[in-house]
Amino acid sequence: MSKKTSRNTMGKIVSASWKLFYEQGYEDTTVEDIIKESGTSKGSFYHYFDGKDALLGTLAYLFDEKYEELENEINSDMNAVDILIFLNRQLFEMIESTVDLELIKRLYSTQLLTKNEKQLLDHNRVYYRLLRKIVIAGQDKGEIIKEQSVNDIVKYYAFCERALIYDWCLCNGDYSLSDYSAKLLPFFLKRIEKA
Known part of the structure; x- marks a missing residue:
């Protein structure tokens, strides 16, 4: 099986499972349901x-997978900070509409407790590669400060996103994650935007 076919098969299983977890709940979704849906x-x-x-x-x-899809939608004329805000908005809207809040809570709690790999911090993920690419381009165009390293800016941005999701989880999803982020993230990103 080629690497691309393998990734596609795994992707189908992952996408189907999260769709079913959202629609039916984690406990009510069986492996057989996932196999059929995928x-x-x-x-x-x-x-x-x-x-x-x-x-x-x-x-x-x-x-x-969402970031890979969104990367193709990025307008090359957009400012780097606006691209980060766009990506955040799209991902957070996806989270609100397709991922069960209890499963986000479970993910965050397991990431805090695990001694093994922490998927959210894996810098080989598409997420981190895309963020580095955007920050480098933003620095090259004079849109993002150069006083901080690319890695520090990427870490800061990821930290802001995790903080927003964590607070949303703590508040049991009592507010719109994407709307709240639309208010706060631009404020946070002023720190890296070149004046």
């Missing part, structure tokens, strides 16, 4: 995952 086989499912619980660690993968 159009894959039982063998494919168990090739990638030990069971349904293993899918909880794939939320970062789902986010990265």
